[in-house]
Amino acid sequence: MPEAARCVVLEAFDQPVALDERPVAAPEPGAAVVAVDFGGVCGTDVHLQAGRLPISLPVVLGHEGVGRVAALGEGLEHDALGAPLRIGDRVGWASSIACGRCFYCRDAQQPTLCERRRVYGITRRLDSPPHLTGAWADTIYLEDGTTIVRLGEAQPSEAVIALGCAGPTVVHGLLHRMPPRPGEAIVIQGAGPVGLAAAMYAQLAGARPAIVIGAPAQRLELASRLGVGDERLDIDALDIAARAARVRELTGGRGADLVVECTGVPAAVAEGIDLVRPGGRVLVLGQYTDHGPTPINPHLITRKHLSVDGSWAFSAAHYVEYVRTVPLLRERFALEELITAFPLTRAQDALDAARTGNVAKAVVVP
Numbered sequence: 329m330p331e332a333a334r335c336v337v338l339e340a341f342d343q344p345v346a347l348d349e350r351p352v353a354a355p356e357p358g359a360a361v362v363a364v365d366f367g368g369v370c371g372t373d374v375h376l377q378a379g380r381l382p383i384s385l386p387v388v389l390g391h392e393g394v395g396r397v398a399a400l401g402e403g404l405e406h407d408a409l410g411a412p413l414r415i416g417d418r419v420g421w422a423s424s425i426a427c428g429r430c431f432y433c434r435d436a437q438q439p440t441l442c443e444r445r446r447v448y449g450i451t452r453r454l455d456s457p458p459h460l461t462g463a464w465a466d467t468i469y470l471e472d473g474t475t476i477v478r479l480g481e482a483q484p485s486e487a488v489i490a491l492g493c494a495g496p497t498v499v500h501g502l503l504h505r506m507p508p509r510p511g512e513a514i515v516i517q518g519a520g521p522v523g524l525a526a527a528m529y530a531q532l533a534g535a536r537p538a539i540v541i542g543a544p545a546q547r548l549e550l551a552s553r554l555g556v557g558d559e560r561l562d563i564d565a566l567d568i569a570a571r572a573a574r575v576r577e578l579t580g581g582r583g584a585d586l587v588v589e590c591t592g593v594p595a596a597v598a599e600g601i602d603l604v605r606p607g608g609r610v611l612v613l614g615q616y617t618d619h620g621p622t623p624i625n626p627h628l629i630t631r632k633h634l635s636v637d638g639s640w641a642f643s644a645a646h647y648v649e650y651v652r653t654v655p656l657l658r659e660r661f662a663l664e665e666l667i668t669a670f671p672l673t674r675a676q677d678a679l680d681a682a683r684t685g686n687v688a689k690a691v692v693v694p
């Protein structure tokens with residue numbers, strides 16, 4: 329086990345991230361120290377840096393990661409699925425630990441709403457032990473209670489990190505709350521990782537056509553190359569009326585059976601309500617940060633007899649399901665091609681790339 333590890337720290341909002349170094353603590357019972365191979369860069373990290381989420385700083389960033397076990401605390405002998413866990417094993421882990429005791433954990437059984445949910449790379453302060461609690465670091469300390477999953481041959485680290493957050497987010501929102509049915513016409517708004525993951529899972533479920541609406545052009549080109557979506561509409565090339573006309577053309581004039589919003593842009597929700605057919609379903613999945621209100625016409629929800637649903641984050645169980653389905657996704661889509669790697673020392677460049685959408689999925693590599 330290394331004695332010290334470098335880590336990328338968000339010290340202040342709207343400021344570049346800084347590289348720091350901390351001693352690596354030996355794992356307590358039930359905990360593990362993992363040498364990070366890839367730390368994912370998520371849209372949430374961009375929002376954290378901009379101060380759009382109320383967190384306490386300083387924080388080691390990185391709520392998505394994969395790596396190799398460097399040390400195991402007493403009693404930690406198996407992963408979340410019961411497979412034996414040994415030094416050197418490649419693993420992924422769920423970003424959050426729900427308390428298991430609050431109303432949402434125990435009574436409502438909606439652990440993503442847990443009142444005391446602890447999230448690596450977001451809600452842990454660098455200055456309180458065990459310090460190294462983000463994946464943008466040489467090592468991460470995984471506390472007792474973390475859901476750790478050993479990765480097999482069909483789950484390469486590059487593939488698992490490609491949809492590190494987006495995959496389990498879609499497993500929760502789409503597969504569990506609004507599962508697409510075979511032959512349904514689905515519109516996915518957004519070509520970021522969540523949008524691409526939604527399109528992939530919808531295609532696996534047999535939805536057709538899967539229509540991805542998004543930008544920039546290079547993301548849509550990558551989606552096209554990987555076979556993500558049956559049709560891709562570029563919002564920089566088609567205005568809102570042209571997009572609506574094209575969706576109707578592709579759906580027998582009625583509109584989509586299911587619209588999945590994965591943009592984070594409030595106005596997209598009104599467009600989704602327009603694009604869905606009467607009696608259809610709308611899943612609002614992309615509004616993770618508060619960008620304020622937007623005009624919608626609620627009459628359309630009644631008149632069109634719509635089901636509108638939201639979905640917040642993902643639980644450890646959704647993460648396990650994501651990792652289990654990575655081999656299925658990979659049979660059809662080259663997940664590894666989504667990632668663009670940046671060294672740990674260039675974490676700020678990785679954040680900038682995620683902000684501009686110049687890359688499909690930025691990852692930092694210690």
Ligand SMILES: [Zn+2]
Pocket residue numbers: 370371372373391392493494
């Ligand atoms: Zn995330």
Ligand SMILES: [Zn+2]
Pocket residue numbers: 426427428429430431432433434441442443444445
């Ligand atoms: Zn709880």
